Amino acid sequence: MYADKREPQRNVISMNNAMDALEQALASQKKFILVHQSNAPRKTMLEEIMSLADIDSENLSQASHQDVRLKELNMDDQKLLAIQGFLRDVYEICLNIEDVQNLTVKAIIELESQCVDSNFEENHGIASYFPALYSDELLYTTDMFSLPTLASSATHNTIDMSKPYLCIVPGVEGYYGRFTELCKRLKLPAIALQPGLDHPKETFKELASRYINALEKKSALHNNFYLLGYERGVLIALEMVAILESKGLTGTVFCVGGTPTEVVEDFRNNLKDYKNKEHLQMAVLKHAYSLATKEDPSVLDSLPKNLDWPNKLVECMDRMRGKFQYSIEYTKKWINYLYTQLSSSLENTYEMKKMNSQIISLRPKYITSIDTSLENCSNKKIITYQLESSLPTTHLNMKCATIINSHLDRAILEIYNHRNICHTYSLSNDDVTAD
Incomplete structure (x- = not known):
């Protein structure tokens, strides 16, 4: 099979189309197949x-x-x-x-x-970070959640944390549900850490320390660890690596979103339409109103002017009352968390620290050139993969799972290859998702 090299570079076929062409070529009876980009619309x-x-x-x-x-x-x-x-x-x-x-x-x-x-429509602005208001308040506020993978049964809510596992640090949304599709293709167990809604103003260092403490309580800190940071979680995951290395542990960290500089810049580009904090506050309130009530948020245009954020939030909750299914306390906390996280993400910077762990960057499709600042962050050579998807949809890119699996230790892959493929069931009421 030959690719038509006469085509200009911009018309190079995608990986998905190349695989489709390869499959059809193998199924055909022809000796030579010429593959080229077709401009004809799909039937x-x-x-x-x-x-x-x-x-x-x-x-x-x-x-x-x-x-x-x-x-x-x-x-x-x-x-x-x-x-x-x-x-x-x-x-x-x-x-x-x-x-x-x-x-x-x-x-x-x-x-x-x-x-x-x-x-399928790609979200933009605030919706790309907070696409939904989730109805299960307990799951949203749980500090740790195990996710089904190829190596751990979907019917069992707990994993053996004395063995290697992937620890996922979510982005600004702070919710495990974004990673369910990714984890379905992983060859090791996985857990997602969740920040909850009670600490909206904590710094990256404070949140990283709280995550480490939660893992330490479960005796889940081991050498050769695997961490994955998504979007803003990249910054927190790198802070966690610094803490773990201070304890004498090293491992591998997957940065799904690229470098900290690229993640912060993406926040600024995505939210550039909000010229000041007042604009951002109103945008957050309208977004939350539409998600919670499924109604037109223009009713918030009549909010009294010159209100500070706490009073704006109170006024918004008054106008939402009786129009949504969630508890008032949960909804109010969630809206405050949403605004606090977005505003702090626009202001925060990240100070690079030297580390010994392996950093693997899964860089989304950015309009900017590749940032090399991570090169000064690790004593090991940074491995970078360029993805074709944008940051808000990177977690749905199945190439991510393939990349992660390819960097697992051989012993983990041996365990996976010889695993018991029978489903397991929890017979004890004491088995819970997290403490």
Whole structure:
């Protein structure tokens, strides 16, 4: 298989397209395959099926033809078999010939909507850091949460912390749920640390120290540790490394977000539309109002002017009263936490410390050039991976799990390869997620 080198660099195919091309090439009977970037728009499932049937799809897509079945189009068996194979090979939909014949135009359109996530929208501004207000107050305020991975059963809420595990330090959101998809592909157990809502003004050092103390209580500090910091969690994870190394421990830290300088700069770029703290405060209140009530937050435009933040928060809560399902205390704490974290993230800087642990940078797609400040932070060579996704969606990039697995110790991979694949179940009521 050859890539067309005559194409300019900007038209180089993506990794996903390259893998698709490789799979099709291996399945074909041809000796040589030429792969090139196509500028043609992607066909819908309906268009592909109508193309296989030699039928014009434009007329069928009209509302008056939505209930037309394929068997009414007088297709021969060969075309029906081609459509059956297309659905199986491309969309992994297995139907018998009778079901294929009974497919309507409307059913085909609905099938595609279920198979292809076409409504994905990347959040911006405050929503990229706080996309939701989570209803489970206890889970949001739990200091430690174990996540299901390939190496630990999803039905068991506790892990053996005397063995190697990945410790995840979340970003400004402070919630474990962002990492569930990433962890599903990891080859070692994982836990997520959560800051809770009761310490909104603590510094990175103070939060790192609190995390270390929580791990120490569970006798979970070991040499050759694995830490992962996401977004602002990169700064906190590096502080944790400094504390751990002062105790004589070293390990590996994955910086999902790049360098501290890049993370802080991303905050500033993402929130640059808020010219001062008053603008940021109103934006936070409106964002929280819309998440909690699902209503238009413009009602907050009539808030009295010149109020300080605590009084603005009280006024906002009064206007939200009776419109949301969460407890008043939890919602108020969450909104205050949201504003405090965002405002401090705009002001904070990070002082680089020399360390002996291995730093692996998973750099999202930034508009700026690569920052090399981490080179002065470690005695070991920094390993950097350039990702194609932006920071708010990096946790959904499956390449992250592959990178993490590739840097695990051989002994951990041996344990994974020889693991018991039977599901385990907790029989004791004493097993809990965290203290």
